[in-house]
Amino acid sequence: MRQLGACLINLIGDDKVQLREALREAIGKVNDLHRETCALTQEAVPASTVVIVRERGDALDYLVLSDNVLVLDLGTEGIRTVTDKRVDEVAGEEMQAALQGPAGTAEHTARVSALVTVQRRLRNQPGGYWVAATDPAAADEAIAGTVAREQVHQAALLTDGASRLVDSFGILTWAQLLGVLRTEGPAALIARTREAELADPACERWPRFKQSDDATAAYITADQPVAMPPGSLGSKKS
Template sequence: MLDGLSAPKDLPMGCVHGTPWFVRQLSTALINLIGDNEVPLREALRLGIATVNDLHRESCDLDQEAVPAATVVMIRERGDALDYLVLSDSVLVLDLGAGDILTVVDKRVEEVAADQMRAALEGPTGTVEHEARVSRLVSTQRRLRNRPGGYWVAATDPTAADEAITGSVELSGVQQAALLTDGASRLVDSFGALTWHELLTLLRTEGPAGLIARTREAELTDPLGKQWPRFKRSDDATAAYVNGWARSTLPSV
């Protein structure tokens, strides 16, 4: 699961291809790499970033701050284990049975530029003033991206993979799993409208499309961000759900 980082239209971009291209290329590289169980997920991500760099090094300026970037969540069956990797603020939710829910998310992006982030969350959303505050936040975040003391995402620096959160759990104990972009997890972690258990139940009964539809309904009840302050009224939302390892995915933007 990759979620490309939004780039306000008034800010420069050093890549002529853009974020959607970057996400497609990186996801393809990762799919090819993680099929080898001998390759740790961090190493797969490191190699994937380097592979994409080679695709546009000649045409794009990869050494500046304004380059495409994405969050990453990966899971992989490896024998009796389920390996996982999370980089930045997309969310992995694992139901380990007996009421035990493991959520894995990297929130370092929320710990930097805190003053600008609070300002960017001030409504009403959709106004010129709000968009200007969001642009100022993104400008600051770019300076702190993939630097010690900042936060880490998949972009052009392969060493960002070393900062990913990784781990393994016994595959036999995993009842359900959900991989969520922050736009798909907001009913729980931003709006407080559902618990993680309830979100997994919604995914099991209505699928990713049901979760995203419920999210859009909630957003429409608060279009100006008064109840739930946010950077934009609706965010890109993608969910992948695994139940009994019969995979069901449906992206929505």
């Protein structure tokens, strides 16, 4: 993931390069680094979700691939969220079984393993879901768009482990999550998330595959330029 991020930083610094194009090229470059030492066609190769924002003149470009969340506060237009939930739409039967608790039991572990096996077969396949792994074509499946820079009052880039206080647990609204990031910072948001997870160790109040997930958050306000790396964020997928 670090190598992919480094490639993306270099590529998206050129405003003429579209974000999907940059992601496609970055995946190809990482492939080239490992082509002679790794079996790039295996189902279980490392993969990453991706969320990017880039300031380009008076515009803010964005790209989301897989289950990260981009939260945009557009002032009077309200809050817009951008995410790609196709991974939740495949393997429905296995998904429902894997959400049945209690977590930590051998039965639950076996159900989660069965889900992962099916998901890997559907990863980066038509009718499945897409992540940044070894297929550059995944970049073409990313959700990308542009909003006027002046519309964006604040924004958050979140892995699914950092968004769950809203979209999984229902403890916060998106506006409240932005408020936590603004006044307390990303570390406080993640600490609150861990506190909630620890209060439900068996994953029965809030059904999920494991107690905790990778949690990363980045926060941007209207009065600060988008820093380098320009909002590039990912979560490693096994």
